[in-house]
Amino acid sequence: MAPLGTRLTVTPKRGQALTATRPFAAGELVATFSNPILALPDGPSMRTTCNYCLRTRASLNRSLRTCSACKAAVYCDPSCQRAHWKVVHKAECAMFTRVRTNVGKDWLPTPTRAVAQVLLLLQARDAATEAAFGKGGTLEGNVQGFRDDEKVWADFELQAMAAVVYGGLLESEEMLQRAKEVLCKIQTNAFNRLDADTGMAGIFLDAELSMINHSCVPNAFIGFDKRTAMLRAERDIAAGDEIEISYIDNNLSRSTRQEGLRLYHFECKCPRCVDDLDTYQVASKSPVIPLNKFSLQPDLGRFTTTPVGAARVSSATVETAYKAWRIEAASGNDAIATQRQWKLCKALAEAKMWAVEPIPSTILQAVSVCQANPSTWAYALPLSCFLAIECDPFKLAAPFMPWRVKGVMMLAKLLGETARLTATEGLAKTCPDKTLDEVLEKSDQMCMCEGMLRLVVHWATIGASEDWEILQEAKEMLQEVETLEGREKESALLRKWAMDPDDPEANAFFKYAVLNPVNELAALAIGIMDGQLWSPSR
Numbered sequence: 388m389a390p391l392g393t394r395l396t397v398t399p400k401r402g403q404a405l406t407a408t409r410p411f412a413a414g415e416l417v418a419t420f421s422n423p424i425l426a427l428p429d430g431p432s433m434r435t436t437c438n439y440c441l442r443t444r445a446s447l448n449r450s451l452r453t454c455s456a457c458k459a460a461v462y463c464d465p466s467c468q469r470a471h472w473k474v475v476h477k478a479e480c481a482m483f484t485r486v487r488t489n490v491g492k493d494w495l496p497t498p499t500r501a502v503a504q505v506l507l508l509l510q511a512r513d514a515a516t517e518a519a520f521g522k523g524g525t526l527e528g529n530v531q532g533f534r535d536d537e538k539v540w541a542d543f544e545l546q547a548m549a550a551v552v553y554g555g556l557l558e559s560e561e562m563l564q565r566a567k568e569v570l571c572k573i574q575t576n577a578f579n580r581l582d583a584d585t586g587m588a589g590i591f592l593d594a595e596l597s598m599i600n601h602s603c604v605p606n607a608f609i610g611f612d613k614r615t616a617m618l619r620a621e622r623d624i625a626a627g628d629e630i631e632i633s634y635i636d637n638n639l640s641r642s643t644r645q646e647g648l649r650l651y652h653f654e655c656k657c658p659r660c661v662d663d664l665d666t667y668q669v670a671s672k673s674p675v676i677p678l679n680k681f682s683l684q685p686d687l688g689r690f691t692t693t694p695v696g697a698a699r700v701s702s703a704t705v706e707t708a709y710k711a712w713r714i715e716a717a718s719g720n721d722a723i724a725t726q727r728q729w730k731l732c733k734a735l736a737e738a739k740m741w742a743v744e745p746i747p748s749t750i751l752q753a754v755s756v757c758q759a760n761p762s763t764w765a766y767a768l769p770l771s772c773f774l775a776i777e778c779d780p781f782k783l784a785a786p787f788m789p790w791r792v793k794g795v796m797m798l799a800k801l802l803g804e805t806a807r808l809t810a811t812e813g814l815a816k817t818c819p820d821k822t823l824d825e826v827l828e829k830s831d832q833m834c835m836c837e838g839m840l841r842l843v844v845h846w847a848t849i850g851a852s853e854d855w856e857i858l859q860e861a862k863e864m865l866q867e868v869e870t871l872e873g874r875e876k877e878s879a880l881l882r883k884w885a886m887d888p889d890d891p892e893a894n895a896f897f898k899y900a901v902l903n904p905v906n907e908l909a910a911l912a913i914g915i916m917d918g919q920l921w922s923p924s925r
C-alpha cells in the first residue's frame with residue numbers, strides 16, 4: 388500500500404517506484420512512515436540510546452533503564468520498553484545473553500543485529516516482515532549483484548553467520564543463504580538514520596518508504612524524528628511525477644557519488660550525472676531559487692552567476708582534491724589536520740568555488756577547531772557567516788532544508804554569545820583579531836541574532852516537524868530576544884520584515900542591520916582560513 392497522495396508504479400528500468408497522485412508544494416509533508424520493520428541505533432550506541440524511540444541519553448539528559456533479562460537493550464521509559472518488547476525485543480532478547488557468554492560484549496554490530504531481527508521475526512511469522520522479506524517479498528535485494536562482488540559477498544557471509552549463530556537459529560546451509568538474502572535486502576532498502584541534531588546514526592527500514600528510487604537531483608528528502616521518517620517535497624511536485632530522494636550525499640563529485648551508489652547496483656541517469664554538473668550548475672537550475680528572497684542570500688542573481696568571474700576548475704581537479712582530502716580527513720580533525728585539509732582546497736578556492744566539497748566540510752570543521760580554543764573562539768562567527776551565505780544556499784537551494792536551517796541556527800547562537808561578551812566587554816579581551824573586533828563593535832549583534840532566529844522559525848515551520856528541537860529552541864530564544872528592554876523598535880521592524888520581506892522600510896532595515904554585517908563578517912573568512920586561524924595575532 389502506498390501512502391495517501393501517492394501510488395506505487397512499476398517502471399521497466401527502475402522497478403517499483405512511488406509516484407505522486409496530487410501536487411505537493413516545496414517543503415510540504417508528503418507522508419510519514421511510523422511502523423518501520425527495522426529501526427535500530429548503531430552498534431554500541433544501543434547502550435546509550437532508547438532502543439525503541441531512538442532518543443539518546445544525552446538528548447534526554449537522564450539515565451536509561453536496562454532490560455533486566457538481556458542487560459543489553461536500554462529504554463527511556465517503561466512504555467518504550469513494552470512497545471519494543473512487542474515489536475521485536477521478545478524475539479531477540481535471548482540473543483544478547485548468547486553474545487555476552489560467547490564474546491563478553493553487550494551489543495552487536497548493526498548489520499548482524501538487523502539480520503538476526505528479521506530472521507527471528509520471520510520465524511515468528513510476523514506478517515509485515517514476511518510481506519517484505521519472505522519468499523516473493525516486496526523488497527528488491529540485488530542478490531546477484533552482491534554475489535558478483537567477491538569482497539562484499541565474503542563480508543556478507545561473515546555477518547550472516549554471526550546473525551544465525553547469535554540468533555540461536557538452525558545453522559543450516561538454507562538458513563545461511565536466507566540470512567545473506569536478508570542482508571542484501573537490508574543493504575538495498577535501509578536508510579542510514581543519521582540524526583541531524585546528535586550526529587548519531589542507525590538504520591531504518593520501512594517497506595513503503597523503500598519503494599522510492601534515487602536521483603542526485605531529487606524532488607524530495609527524508610527527515611527522521613524518533614521512530615518516524617518524514618518524506619517532504621524538496622521542490623514542487625506535480626501529480627504524476629515520480630518521487631525521488633538521494634540515497635547519498637548528492638553534492639559530492641560524480642565518481643564519489645557513483646562509488647556510494649555501487650552498493651545499489653544501478654547506473655544513475657539523472658541530469659547531474661549525465662552532464663556531470665557541479666553544485667553551482669545544479670543550483671542555477673533549481674526551481675526553488677525565488678524562495679531565497681527570504682534568506683541570508685537574497686541576491687537571486689547570484690544563483691545563476693556564481694562563482695563570479697572565475698574560471699571553473701574541471702571535474703577531474705575536484706575529484707583529485709576530494710580524494711586527497713578524504714585521506715587527510717580520516718587522519719584527524721584537530722587544527723593541524725584542518726590546516727592541511729584546507730591546503731588541499733587551494734585549486735577550488737582560487738576558482739572561488741566555495742560551495743564545492745571539500746571546501747564547506749573543511750570550513751565547518753574549522754568552526755569546531757575555533758570553538759575548542761578560547762584564543763580563536765570568535766573566528767567561528769565569520770566562518771559560519773561564510774558557510775551561511777557562500778556555501779549552504781548553493782548546496783541546498785531550498786532554504787527550508789534542515790541542514791541549512793541548522794547553519795543559520797548555529798549563527799544565531801554564536802551571535803547571542805558574542806553579543807553577551809561584547810556587552811560585558813569580554814569579547815575584546817578574547818577576540819584574536821582587530822578587524823573582526825571592529826566589525827562586531829559597530830554591529831548590533833542582537834539584531835543579527837533576531838534576524839537569524841526569525842529565519843529559522845520561518846523555514847523550520849515549513850520544512851520540519853513542529854517538535855523539531857531546533858525549532859523549539861529558536862522559538863524560545865526569539866521570545867527572550869524580542870522582550871529585551873530597549874530594542875522594541877528594532878524588534879518591531881524585524882517582525883514586520885518576517886511578515887512581509889518586500890515592505891520597503893522593513894527590508895531596508897534587515898539589509899542594514901542583518902545582511903550587511905553578515906557579509907562584512909563573511910568577507911573575513913578566507914583570510915582566517917588562509918592564515919589567522921593557525922597563528923592568531925592581535
Ligand SMILES: C[S@@+](CC[C@H](N)C(=O)[O-])C[C@H]1O[C@@H](n2cnc3c(N)ncnc32)[C@H](O)[C@@H]1O
Nearest residue numbers: 401402403527575576597598599600601651653
Ligand atoms: C530502495 S529500492 C527502490 C525501489 C526499487 N525500485 C524496487 O523495485 O523495489 C533501491 C533499488 O531500486 C533501484 N533504483 C533506485 N533508484 C534507481 C534509479 N535512479 N535508476 C535505476 N534503478 C534505481 C535499484 O535497483 C536500487 O538498488
